[in-house]
Amino acid sequence: MDWLREHTDVRTIRVAAADLNGVARGKRVPARFAEKVFTEGTRFPYSVMNLDIWGEDIEDSPLVFETGDSDGLLMPTERGFLPMPWLGAPTALLPIWMFHMDGRPYAGDPRQALARVVERYSAKGLTPVVATELEFFLIDDSGKQLRVPPSPRSGKRRTGGEVLSLRALDAFDVFFSQLYDACEAMDIPADTAISEAGPGQFELNMMHQSDALKAADDAWLFKMLVKGLARSHGFAASFMAKPYDVWTGNGMHMHFSVLDSAGNNIFDDGGPAGSDKLRHAVAGCLEAMPGSTLIFAPHENSYDRLVPDAHAPTAIAWAYENRTTALRIPASGPKARRIEHRVAGGDVNPYLMIAAILGAALNGIEDQTEPPAPIKGNAYSQGLPQLPGTWGEAIERFAECPHIPRIFERELIDNFLMTKRQELHYMAELSDQEQTELYLDTV
Incomplete structure (x- = not known):
């Protein structure tokens, strides 16, 4: 959070993880809620890590209807907040990766696969x-x-x-x-x-x-x-x-x-x-x-x-x-x-x-x-x-x-x-x- 406190001009953040194709999947969050995301994480459906190149669900995937399209927990990586210099307004990126709700790494997350x-x-x-x-x-x-x-x-x-x-x-x-x-x-x-x-x-x-x-x-x-x-x-x-x-x-x-x-x-x-x-x-x-x-x-x-x-x-x-x-x-x-x-x-x-x-x-x-x-x-x-x-x-x-x-x-x-x-x-x-x-x- 120190980086974000030093950059008071940042009004919004992006939280993003890499899906299996390496596409960034995430959310836009007002900066005033950044500390909550940083400490408590955010949630995506597990299926979001497993979309096709068009961003569509995988047909017959057990991650979708079979499990009720349930959520995983996404927590910040060691990287912390980063600037996004290609955007017009000052914005921060918070890279995240996926875990189960009990804290176990989610095996379908490509970053977790490398960590293994x-x-x-x-x-x-x-x-x-x-x-x-x-x-x-x-x-x-x-x-x-x-x-x-x-x-x-x-x-x-x-x-x-x-x-x-x-x-x-x-x-x-x-x-x-x-x-x-x-x-x-x-x-x-x-x-x-x-x-x-x-x-x-x-x-x-x-x-x-x-x-x-x-x-x-x-x-x-x-x-x-x-x-x-x-x-x-x-x-x-x-x-x-x-x-x-x-x-x-x-x-x-x-x-x-x-x-x-x-x-x-x-x-x-x-x-x-x-x-x-x-x-x-x-x-x-x-x-x-x-x-x-x-x-x-x-x-x-x-x-x-x-x-x-x-x-x-x-x-x-x-x-x-x-x-x-x-x-x-x-x-x-x-x-x-x-x-x-x-x-x-x-x-x-x-x-x-x-x-x-x-x-x-x-x-x-x-x-x-x-x-x-x-x-x-x-x-x-x-x-x-x-x-x-x-x-x-x-x-x-x-x-x-x-x-x-x-x-x-x-x-x-x-x-x-x-x-x-x-x-x-x-x-x-x-x-x-x-x-x-x-x-x-x-x-």
């Missing part, structure tokens, strides 16, 4: 260190065709991608300056920004941190911030996996290492190859990858990104310093030895994505599983095992995968499957343009 994985690490005296890289497009969606917005500096539209172009960054300098200021105000550890291969496409990296829940919070809040700030500038920002057919898509890569109780990186063996535990973590991620693809590519549009020769992985393989594989071991000093997981699109729920990766890695460490040999060369051309190629296949692989129940509780698995099967059914009724309009702002 982190607790598995803690029980072994281990701490994951996480960083994310988020790609997004700035888009003029005012007409029938999506295109890059005109530069506020020159009034011109760039027609192609410009990798690592300072000119492309400087064209939107005011936007990025405000974005960095907003990240600082929201305690989001935004690091380097670059221009990417698509027109109006950019990537912003987060700093490594030893709090996986905060890393997921940061990614979730960053997506909300970028989209809101872009709209205040008169254009859209989208983390949609593939908004343009002919250009590269948006990814959300994750780098991670693991510290022991003494603060040592367990992936470090003093040399370039990394330790046995690094290989075990790689093996765990590879084994769970077919089943967890639905987490990394949760939407119909996600599979337009996962195609050969498009700078997104399609093969279930790993390598050292090779960006064609699903798992890459970047070149670094031994103490910074880490794994880069490159499968997820920008359209993911960050809580589920980080939970799936860290959970799979810990499975491998626990089982001391050995991976196949790291590959060399182009992973697209070596006849390697492939990720599920369609949304429907990914749904069924998720349902059948024996590794998933070790990571997620049964209720979340069942809720996610019901959600994705309902979306798959109704998405078939939409044209490509209608799908784009749906995904552009929601994911």
